[in-house]
Amino acid sequence: xxxxxxxxxWPVSASTDATxxxxxxxxxxxxxxxxxxxxxxxxxPATDDSGTVNYKVYEDGAWSGMYTMSTSYGxxxxxxxTTIAFQITAVxxxxxxxPGPSATFNTAPAECQGYETCLTSLFxxxxxxxxxxxxxxxxxxxxxxxxxxxxxxxxxxxDQVVYSLTSGTQLLLRVGESGTRGLVIGVPQDEMIGTxxxxxxxxxxxxxxxxxxxxxxxxxxxxxxxxxxxxxPNQPNLSGLASLVRGLAGYAYLFVGGYLALAxxxxxxxxxxxxxxxxxxxxxxxxxxP
Numbered sequence: 386x387x388x389x390x391x392x393x394x395w396p397v398s399a400s401t402d403a404t405x406x407x408x409x410x411x412x413x414x415x416x417x418x419x420x421x422x423x424x425x426x427x428x429x430p431a432t433d434d435s436g437t438v439n440y441k442v443y444e445d446g447a448w449s450g451m452y453t454m455s456t457s458y459g460x461x462x463x464x465x466x467t468t469i470a471f472q473i474t475a476v477x478x479x480x481x482x483x484p485g486p487s488a489t490f491n492t493a494p495a496e497c498q499g500y501e502t503c504l505t506s507l508f509x510x511x512x513x514x515x516x517x518x519x520x521x522x523x524x525x526x527x528x529x530x531x532x533x534x535x536x537x538x539x540x541x542x543x544d545q546v547v548y549s550l551t552s553g554t555q556l557l558l559r560v561g562e563s564g565t566r567g568l569v570i571g572v573p574q575d576e577m578i579g580t581x582x583x584x585x586x587x588x589x590x591x592x593x594x595x596x597x598x599x600x601x602x603x604x605x606x607x608x609x610x611x612x613x614x615x616x617x618p619n620q621p622n623l624s625g626l627a628s629l630v631r632g633l634a635g636y637a638y639l640f641v642g643g644y645l646a647l648a649x650x651x652x653x654x655x656x657x658x659x660x661x662x663x664x665x666x667x668x669x670x671x672x673x674x675p
Contacts, residue, residue, distance in 0.1 A: 405483040406433040406475035414471055414488035416561030418531040421498040423461035424469060424490050424561075430456045431475035431485060441482075443472040452476065465495040490561040493529035502530035502591040504558075506604045510585070515615045517574045523567035524587065528558035533592040534601070539566055542584040543610070544576075576612050583608050 412429035419425075431438050439452040444460065460469065472487040497503035510522040522541050528534045536556040540547055556564045587604040 402435065402477065402479040403481065404434055404477075405481035406431040406438050406477050408475065408483060408485045412486045414473060414486045415559060416488075416490050417457065417459075419490060419493055419529055419561050420531070421465040421493040421495055421529075422463050423459065424463065424492060425457065425459040426471055426488070426490070427457040428473050428486055431483060433475070433477040433481075435477050435479070437478055439476050440485075441474040441476060443474065445470050446472075463492045465492055465498070467492045488561075491527075491529075497529045500530060502532050502534065502601060503528075504534055504587070504589055504591075504601060504604065505529050506587050506606075508585045508606055508608070510583075510608070510610070512609075513611045513613055514572045515613055516572060516576045516578075517615070518572045519569050520572060520610060521567065521569050522585065523565055524585070525563060525565045526556065526558060526587065526589075527563040528560055530591070531560060532594065533560065534558045535590045535592070535598065536564075536566065536587060537590060538586075538588045539568070540584075540586045540588075541568070541570055542586070543570070544581055572612060578612055578614055580609050580611050583610050 408431045409429055412431070414426055414428045417425040417427050428440075431440075439454050440456070441448050441452060442458045458471075463469075468489060468491045470487065470489045473485040475483045475485055493503055494505060497505070505527045507525045507527075508522065509525075511520045514520050520541075520543075522539075524539055526534075526536060534557075536558070556566055558564055585606045585608060589601045589603070590598045591601050593599050
């Protein structure tokens with residue numbers, strides 16, 4: 386249930402004030418602390434010409450009916466991995482409303498229970514590649530604890546070769562925040578075909594309220610990826626060629642018949658010309674006879 390930080394009675398003013406409270410530019414809701422069973426938040430304060438502002442805190446669109454004059458709020462006795470969307474509305478003594486910032490937070494997973502700092506990591510990567518190809522690795526990191534966390538490095542070790550994220554490694558995660566970092570690594574041209582081991586690791590610090598920045602326990606996951614043979618170079622499509630030949634065979638009579646027709650026409654023209662020449666010779670012979 387929510388912590389009772391609210392005032393149960395709201396004094397309604399008899400004034401004719403119609404100006405609602407004002408939220409500063411960039412107002413936001415932030416998480417003060419997150420555990421596997423609780424979420425504590427705070428928000429940028431609003432202002433009002435009356436000098437007094439109270440707040441209504443909505444959880445997943447529902448309001449408990451209570452107001453709070455504080456700019457912080459907590460909900461405890463929650464289950465792990467519970468998601469709550471918070472929205473803050475400012476209210477002045479004349480009951481003028483001004484909707485303000487909102488944010489969504491998750492309670493930490495059960496494995497974070499009892500820890501002040503807890504970083505969760507979700508690695509995704511290309512599981513299959515070829516010699517000379519690439520593997521794309523992405524890591525989504527979430528601060529599920531009560532202190533700010535700073536990612537210092539993300540590394541990928543495969544076949545005793547270590548690849549590091551060299552640009553944009555630094556990632557500051559406030560309480561309840563998430564972020565993603567990724568890198569692309571190349572597979573050597575002479576890499577052996579088959580299954581290979583891969584180790585994905587994250588190093589991080591946390592900002593202790595007592596000791597300042599301290600090193601957190603590194604996260605590491607052992608996975609595998611496969612290197613497969615590259616596609617064969619282009620070869621003649623013999624089956625397609627055979628299909629084309631069979632298709633053309635069905636029309637062969639058109640080509641052969643046409644050729645025979647042309648050949649017959651040519652032979653006929655030769656015979657006719659030959660007959661004309663022979664007739665002319667005969668006429669010439671008869672005219673020269675005595």
